[in-house]
Amino acid sequence: MKTVDVLGHPCPIPVIEAKKALAEQGADSVLVKIDNIAAVQNLKKMANGYGYGFSYTENAKDSYEVIINKDGKNPPEPNRAPSNGFAVAIGRNTMGEGAEELGKILIKGYIYSLSELPVPPKFLVFFNSGVYLTSDGANTIDDLKKLEQRGTEILTCGTCVNYYGLQDNPAVGTITDMYGIAERMASVGNVINI
Secondary structure, X not given: OEEEEOOOOOXXXXXXXXXXXXXXXXXXXXXXXXXXXXXXXXXXXXXXXXXXXXXXXXXXXXXXXXXXXXXXXXXXXXXXXXXXXXXXXXXXXXXXXXXXXXXXXXXXXXXXXXXXXXOOOOEEEEOHHHHHHHOOOOOOHHHHHHHHHOOOEEEEEHHHHHHHOOOOOOOOOEEEOHHHHHHHHHOOOEEEEX
């Protein structure tokens, strides 16, 4: 049984690391060490979705061990993107309404999750305050570079970069205009707006 220690790591990292461990050749089960009940619940949902066995123990406050067993069942085929792909349009440097700091954690987690999908988005489009996510020093740059290496085109709105007084070139991807953004969004089967 492989052990995955993700103590101190926020969602979706525990689920992604557990999936990676279970995907390794010969892996029939995994022990995941985590420190929050939300991660336990997310791992349970993942296990149930694949038809895997699931159990957990609470060792101490904020200390859990989850065991996921394949039990000889094969996971379903991952969802495939439409043949012409999908795009994600990100218009803010946070995700959702509410606490700004939480929103920044969520958008970082979302972009990381995109980089771990079996089929990544065809395009990522950044506009309005979302352009901060492609600028120097953003904590999303490594994940965006990973997406770019996997074939995702990263596009940043030039008008927005100018408006916010950011550097002329983003740290990842390229600058484009609204026509270029509209053209890319019209070329794919689905657009997800964040």
